[in-house]
Amino acid sequence: MSVLCNETVYPKTYEDLLEIIRDVGKRKIYIIGFNTHHIGKNVNADICISMRNFNKILEISESDLFVTAQPGVSFEALKNALSERNLFLPLTYSGSLGGLASTNFPSLFSLIYPYPKDLLLGAKIITGLGELIKSGSRTTKFSSGYKIWKALSGSLGWLGIYVELTFRLIGKPERLAFAEINQEKIQKIISERPWGIFYNNGKTFVIFGGFSKYIDSLEEKYGLSFQDGLPNASLDCERIYGITTYRGKEFDIINKIGPDKTIAYIGSGYIRTCNEINKKDFPEESIIIEKGCKEDEECFEHYKTGELLKKSLDPYNIFVSSY
Structure with a gap:
């Protein structure tokens, strides 16, 4: 499978990202991390936005057991950083944190922690309207409002852009x-x-x-x-x-x-x-x-909930994916 872009941009700040979204007009945007786990059909986009420059681990809390990091951080790098503090994110993935959340691929620790969204506490997100919003929290007790950060998990960039992700941690197993x-x-x-x-x-x-x-x-x-x-x-x-x-x-x-x-x-x-x-x-x-999904095939099933979220978060339909 392939991703075809007329232009690939590498923003360095949230302001850069917001400016691209606000100035995009009717052009289509596709979000890429390391582009190692493409799912579904080939994608054609006017602009590909690479999240590689958003590669910082922002906070690791040993007392409250959470980590906040940007989507361009590799899962392997995060795992190593946590290991130095005897902490562990019980998921399995090879790629970026943005890819981990956006694909919501199952974990080998499937009996206790089946999917990334089960450990995703919150996120900062950029919508198709060029808004930077915060959804969720740093604790498991947070329950108010819509769980937008979880809705984006598994949407393959179709609903919005993760710019920060907060995951729940556990102690590193011996x-x-x-x-x-x-x-x-x-x-x-x-x-x-x-x-x-x-x-x-x-x-x-x-x-x-x-x-x-x-x-x-x-x-x-x-x-x-x-x-x-x-x-x-x-x-x-x-x-x-x-x-x-x-x-x-x-x-x-x-x-x-x-x-x-x-x-x-x-x-x-x-x-x-x-x-x-x-x-x-x-x-x-x-x-x-x-x-291996062909152009004339339906790769995914569509759900009304997803369509409603799309209209709310990206009403001008600027974000494309392999859906």
Whole structure:
């Protein structure tokens, strides 16, 4: 998939961004981070706005367990900065923080922290009207107003631009480890509070974070062999379908589409597959074409809520995406 822009700009300040939005007229804008996780169709835009210069970690609070950073910060750089303070953002991603929030891609820690928006406390956002707004807070107890910052998560830049993101943190686990597990053992090991269960091409892995002594005890108790780190979550093919289903129904979907070239984040309700599927065979599921979507196809399902937000946040329809 590709992004075609007549012009790419690299603003350095929020004022630069606001000026571009206000002066854009009828031209179309596409927001890019590192442009490594393009989803959907090819995109044609008059202007591509790169967020690479917005690459500062603004605040890390060890007492209140949150981090505020700009969208051009790489997830890897943030992870390293947090690790130095014994803090951890329990998500998995390769790319920018803006991409992490805008794609809202599932986490390997799917049983406890399924999606980035589950940990997104608030954000500063620029709308299609050229307004800089603050939505959300720095604490989990905040509940007033519309959760605009969460609505933008997963919209692929279609509703607005993240310029600051605040995520909830946890303490850094002493050890992260995974082990292959038989499916019949899953119900028993759930009681041990694993962080995630991940399915990859016929194999199922359980993921734990915490004290080494505790993870070692699980090896003997369940006959598992843990490896440090996380299992491989890549899926490489020309066409990839994403299937959203009810949490706990992932293996039912896997059995329908076949185990090969299929991965699933158990507990998040999300499955990815290279196998050709017919949407009519999955009437209760939401189907998207992540990769390899043709120009004459509908890559995503549209929802009335999204259309209403679009009219409110970007009434002149200047932001385009691969929707």
